[in-house]
Amino acid sequence: MFKNTRQAKTNTIISEDEILADMEDLFVVGPTKLKEIVKHFVGELQKGLDHEGATVAMLPSFVTNRPTGKETGSYLALDLGGTNFRVCEVYLEGQSSVRLRQKKFTIPEECKNADGVVLFDFLASSVESFLKDSGVVPSEKELELGFTFSFPVNQTALNAGNLLVWTKGFNCGNTEGKDVVEMLNQAFVRKGLKVKVAALVNDTVGTLMSHAYNDPQTLVGVILGTGTNAAYVEKIENIKKWKGATPASGEMIINCEWGAYDEEKAMLPLTQYDNKLDAESQNPGQHIYEKMISGMYLGEICRNVFLDLIEKKCLFNGYLSEELKKQNSFETAFMSRIERDYSADLSDTKIVLQDLLGVPNTTARDRRIVRRIVELVGIRAARLSACCIAGLVTQMKKLDGCTVAIDGSVFEHYPHFGNRIQDALRELLGIFAENITLALGKDGSGIGAGVIAALAN
Ligand code: GLC
Numbered sequence: 256m257f258k259n260t261r262q263a264k265t266n267t268i269i270s271e272d273e274i275l276a277d278m279e280d281l282f283v284v285g286p287t288k289l290k291e292i293v294k295h296f297v298g299e300l301q302k303g304l305d306h307e308g309a310t311v312a313m314l315p316s317f318v319t320n321r322p323t324g325k326e327t328g329s330y331l332a333l334d335l336g337g338t339n340f341r342v343c344e345v346y347l348e349g350q351s352s353v354r355l356r357q358k359k360f361t362i363p364e365e366c367k368n369a370d371g372v373v374l375f376d377f378l379a380s381s382v383e384s385f386l387k388d389s390g391v392v393p394s395e396k397e398l399e400l401g402f403t404f405s406f407p408v409n410q411t412a413l414n415a416g417n418l419l420v421w422t423k424g425f426n427c428g429n430t431e432g433k434d435v436v437e438m439l440n441q442a443f444v445r446k447g448l449k450v451k452v453a454a455l456v457n458d459t460v461g462t463l464m465s466h467a468y469n470d471p472q473t474l475v476g477v478i479l480g481t482g483t484n485a486a487y488v489e490k491i492e493n494i495k496k497w498k499g500a501t502p503a504s505g506e507m508i509i510n511c512e513w514g515a516y517d518e519e520k521a522m523l524p525l526t527q528y529d530n531k532l533d534a535e536s537q538n539p540g541q542h543i544y545e546k547m548i549s550g551m552y553l554g555e556i557c558r559n560v561f562l563d564l565i566e567k568k569c570l571f572n573g574y575l576s577e578e579l580k581k582q583n584s585f586e587t588a589f590m591s592r593i594e595r596d597y598s599a600d601l602s603d604t605k606i607v608l609q610d611l612l613g614v615p616n617t618t619a620r621d622r623r624i625v626r627r628i629v630e631l632v633g634i635r636a637a638r639l640s641a642c643c644i645a646g647l648v649t650q651m652k653k654l655d656g657c658t659v660a661i662d663g664s665v666f667e668h669y670p671h672f673g674n675r676i677q678d679a680l681r682e683l684l685g686i687f688a689e690n691i692t693l694a695l696g697k698d699g700s701g702i703g704a705g706v707i708a709a710l711a712n
Pocket of ligand 1: 459
């Protein structure tokens with residue numbers, strides 16, 4: 256990691272300033288690089304629209320109408336793919352107003368790596384428990400459900416689609432290449448539940464649709480959470496690979512699957528710490544952009560930096576705790592806490608290091624280094640997110656104004672994330688950045704599945 260001159264200094268204590276200067280060299284992404292990324296990303300979007308099998312897959316969602324806000328009715332929705340799994344009842348009240356009743360479930364770790372049937376049976380039992388709690392008994396007519404399944408799926412209809420590849424730590428057997436709607440419907444049949452999937456929805460598409468229910472300017476839905484991705488409204492004539500009929504609206508929402516951007520590692524400013532994370536991940540070589548941006552990975556990038564500095568005796572006096580040895584032990588939530596620590600002696604950072612990571616007796620210097628590394632990794636993530644948002648707005652030619660709805664734990668809870676995106680958008684788009692509204696689309700993935708089920712009705 257250290258520059259040659261610094262490497263040459265054997266037996267010299269490397270100063271805090273030198274360490275941080277090297278880290279800044281690695282992690283700061285300047286405006287020129289940001290612009291290069293946007294240009295390259297737009298080229299990758301085009302490839303995905305032109306043909307199948309591109310790195311950025313640009314998957315047609317089969318959603319061709321946006322809501323008016325007048326839709327009404329009550330819909331069941333199931334949301335799988337983030338930190339929690341949720342079953343919801345979405346009440347569309349018309350006049351752009353929505354009520355949501357939901358129950359969160361934690362997916363047992365073993366379900367994430369078991370046979371697909373085990374996972375889908377777990378999902379069906381959760382729906383059963385939700386319905387029991389709410390006293391709803393599906394009668395003669397099957398209950399229709401919007402299924403938000405936030406993984407790359409090649410949809411073949413609004414209610415059918417084959418899983419391309421698992422992401423975000425899921426790795427269930429006998430599922431890739433299969434129709435996940437059919438798998439869920441079969442699990443409902445096994446449980447004797449009269450529930451049927453009406454629409455299969457990516458969380459980004461759900462976020463866009465849910466926000467569009469009360470803001471018709473919404474043209475993009477982004478997730479910045481456990482993983483990252485976006486969906487946007489594209490003109491059908493621009494989707495060269497689309498072989499289906501032209502919808503009356505003339506448009507289709509595209510699920511970009513931008514997490515996979517730059518799997519060729521040709522453009523993104525990857526460091527040795529990112530490469531280590533990738534090599535040790537469940538899906539090496541895949542979802543490279545997601546691994547630099549999303550909640551599942553940011554903490555682990557920091558941990559990789561800490562390990563390197565500890566080994567070089569530049570941090571914690573060379574002490575490596577048992578906890579820090581464990582993969583993913585430095586959670587992204589700890590980064591949020593450390594970035595919120597404005598105390599002069601970084602006292603909360605001290606508590607995090609001591610109580611959660613087993614590193615006692617840290618010095619103020621250690622804590623300043625830790626905080627700055629966290630900040631550099633957090634800022635880089637926000638700035639890289641801005642690149643792809645700018646890329647989509649450019650592709651849509653909507654620099655004159657649109658709303659980007661964003662959901663996910665990183666956007667919602669990581670301090671300054673939204674402001675940092677906005678700053679980078681200003682560097683990229685100048686005055687036009689003011690026309691882009693970034694809006695929190697809370698619970699969008701679940702609500703959007705209800706909205707789409709309503710439109711399908
Ligand atoms: C991963 C999934 C994608 C999802 C995103 C955010 O990138 O592949 O489908 O939208 O995470 O949850």
